[in-house]
Amino acid sequence: MITAPFELPVERAKVIEKLSAKASAPHGGMMGDPPKEKPDTEKVWKSLGKEEQGTSDGRQATGGEGDRPPLVFYVHVPFCIARCAFCGFYRNQTDDEAMENYTRHLLKEIDRVADEGVFTKRPVDIVYFGGGTPTALTADQLRRLITRLHERFTISPKVEFTIEGRIYNFDDERVRACVDSGANRFSFGVQSFETELRRLLGRRNSREELLERLARIKEICGERAALVADLIYGLPGQTQADWMERNVKTTHLDSALDGVDIYSLKIFPGSPIEKMFDSRGGRWSEEERIRRHAEACDYLVSAGWKQLSTTHFGRNALERNLYNHWAMAGAEMVPFGCGAGGSVGGWSIMQTGDLADYLEKVEKGLKPIGMCMKLPPAASVRTALAGQLGYGWFEPASMPQVDYTPIVKNWASACVWTESEPGRYRLTRLGEYFQPKVLSMLIGYTMANSMSIGDALKMAGQKLMAKIRG
Ligand code: SF4
Incomplete structure (x- = not known):
């Protein structure tokens, strides 16, 4: 189990120091990797x-x-x-x-x-x-x-x-x-x-x-x-x-x-x-x-x-x-207007933010999308966790593919959350304040610990191939 990067110290000042540090984007690519070829x-x-x-x-x-x-x-x-x-x-x-x-x-x-x-x-x-x-x-x-x-x-x-x-x-x-x-x-x-x-x-x-x-x-x-x-x-x-x-x-x-x-x-x-x-x-x-x-x-x-x-x-x-x-938390969001963003049918969509370009595209009868990319299946992890932490709680049993026991205990000792009822962890005021970072770390933990050995090898292989090609 991979826990070390996600563990928090117990002392409050050190917890704050670690949670204030700039996010290292453990869920990078979660909203879709830029496509090699621009989709139509x-x-x-x-x-x-x-x-x-x-x-x-x-x-x-x-x-x-x-x-x-x-x-x-x-x-x-x-x-x-x-x-x-x-x-x-x-x-x-x-x-x-x-x-x-x-x-x-x-x-x-x-x-x-x-x-x-x-x-x-x-x-x-x-x-x-x-x-x-x-x-x-x-x-x-x-x-x-x-x-x-x-x-x-x-x-x-x-x-x-x-x-x-x-x-x-x-x-x-x-x-x-x-x-x-x-x-x-x-x-x-x-x-x-x-x-x-x-x-x-x-x-x-x-x-x-x-x-x-x-x-x-x-x-x-x-x-x-x-x-x-x-x-x-x-x-x-x-x-x-x-x-x-x-x-x-x-x-x-x-x-x-x-x-x-x-x-x-x-x-x-x-x-x-x-x-x-x-x-x-x-x-x-x-x-x-x-x-x-x-x-x-x-x-x-x-x-x-x-x-x-x-x-x-x-x-x-x-x-x-x-x-x-x-x-x-995973709504289907249909964008309208210049610079609007959305997420529909497994695609992340960004409409053009350039006003002249927007007007021209609409004039031609086009949907004025500037960029779109297919969301990776892992994006659902983000929305599932954001849905809970947005309301200020986390229920490990709702994500059965991952064993959260070590992190749940560690974050309770760090006073990020408390077990408010059996199996449900409520963010403390400290946890609420750092909710975006807590979410980001929880996504990272989930990703790191739900990846099968086969997936990990595949990803390592892809990175190696990219290096060789690049
Ligand atoms: S400048 Fe920014 S904060 Fe001010 S009204 Fe415009 S969008 Fe809102």
Whole structure:
């Protein structure tokens, strides 16, 4: 059994040091190895369509219950009002003409998929408009897009239909256009309720304006839509007290939010925010971040919020957090739009991220795929484990091909998880904080210990042949 690379020390400081180290990608290649020859993307897409047409089973949307993962439509809107200081995803500046042109092309792409009869039989469980800033589209553009999806596909009556974006400029008309045409969840990148920090990040509304606006949107939507926000801790100059008092407690006591996601700041090398730490200081240590994660989680749970994942909380039943979970846990995800990614019928698909290329491909009637690759069978290991760890637990018996005994005991001694009931291990707050790394290590352990000697020899042989050829 291979355990050594996956073992953790017992001493907390050393556990943190090992889990903070950059991932060595033990599951490299899990999402598909680049093909030697570029596949014919149109051919691949059409073959997926044929497979899907035979899969109608009249199943009602389960959002993850039942015997198959949900069907997700992901729609990408790659425009932003301005680049936020911490962001690595900014692509295009908002522009009225460009966004109207983009909307027309998105509608054309939606129609093309629907005309083929692809994914029209199965209920769509989850729709997610991500970006970029989908809320920057006009009310009319949002209405046309949401309505078209409802008209052309079987959107489940239980769908979680999210529009992501910013509070800024998301006026009453836009809010009404979304909920009246069938969206039922708004996910806002709030990041902080502190005015000074918000301005530093490139957010325009003050704390007061933001809270007022959230209250107004809630007034319009009522029970028809969940309001959800992301909050980031460890921002430049942010004190640990302010994180709790002016953000976490504000979420519960003063905001109209139904759900919240709490993230530790990830610093993209070269991003403007990296330089802000030089002038403002306030870099939190890993230990401080772990403690603030724990404190925030404990506070929300004690205030009656339900913990829906290692980082996500819901105040009430309106918030289900289906997209965030299933995007990691093996949903079939059909991509629409420039730069959208998905995973369908055993293929990983990335649509072209170049706007001009996207418009040209759609104009020609093509599905604007930039790259696709066949997922290796081992990808199912990742999604099976991500499905459990995303909810914060692990059940070794669900992966019967591998003996997890040594690692389960070792990680319990390292306080990454505890046996909450026989055969089920729940992540501690430390384990939750490091969930991506814990997942990556568990995948590595599973792969290393489920490979037969025959497979190992074959892989070694292939590597040797590649070396000889190369
Ligand atoms: S709005 Fe979102 S995608 Fe656009 S720059 Fe800001 S964080 Fe990035």
